Amino acid sequence: MEETTRITLRLPTDLHEWLAAQAKSARRSLNSEIVHRLETERDAAETDAESP
Numbered sequence: 001m002e003e004t005t006r007i008t009l010r011l012p013t014d015l016h017e018w019l020a021a022q023a024k025s026a027r028r029s030l031n032s033e034i035v036h037r038l039e040t041e042r043d044a045a046e047t048d049a050e051s052p
Contacts, residue, residue, distance in 0.1 A: 009034075 011019070027046035 019033055020030050023030045026033060026036075028036065
């Protein structure tokens, strides 16, 4: 199992509501949705860094 770290995250209410709706439509938990989006952005940033 991957090692995890617990954090407390404060979000504006409208952003929380939007993320919760996105998670529901993707059939993910809010936590999984946030992790998915962060991993996607990280992967894109790594790809951009590798491009000349």
